[in-house]
Amino acid sequence: MAQPQSPDTLAPRLMDLYQRLLAAFGPQHWWPGETPFEVLVGAVLTQNTNWGNVERAINNLKARGLLSLEALRALPSGELAELIRPAGYYNLKAGRLMNLLDLLALRFGGDLEALWRLPLTQARAALLSSKGVGPETADSILLYAGGLPSFVVDAYTFRVLGRHGLAEPGLDYHGLRTRFMHNLPAEPDLYNEYHALLVRLGKHHCKKTTPQCAGCPLEGW
């Protein structure tokens, strides 16, 4: 596989990037969610959406005691849509969430632990088989709800890595994910913080694709 630089230097460079972000921003303590189930729901609701809006939606469910697999599945999809309205794309997401809840109920007996017990690739494939769960949502669920070492890639990841020569144009989601996973120890805590730190960097700095902005913790890196 053609890589922007030799694999020998890639691993240390990815660790160096992590250390710099950690030093600059500190631990991010993702994912805000009290239970794995709540994290899973949040993962669907936050698709292309600000987390603050997702919290409003989840609070609507919590306030009514609906934040459980059984309660949500018993809810008419139209009512679910109204409750998650603040998260945006609410009709779409109500359907996507129901798809995923059906998968959990029908294929795993409603037991998330049964999902986490599968080999990572099989658990990931199961999640991806649910319409509305793409690679980033699947990896977010595996990592942040299941505590499994599945690296999460997002738009910020492409932008930051691309700018610093660690991701060539045309590299796709799978390519970038495996680049991280083949060059870092398979530690869930590391993957957890790493992704959160990349998002944190993207949120407050360096929104442009080309030059680095002044004051960025990666300036000159």
Next chain:
DNA sequence: CACCAGGCAAGTA
């Protein structure tokens, strides 16, 4: 006012 936010699937050429 425009633009963005922790995507995904379906449609088009």
Next chain:
DNA sequence: TACTTGCATGGT
């Protein structure tokens, strides 16, 4: 295969 479009709220 490689773009493009629809989905939608709330904050800056």
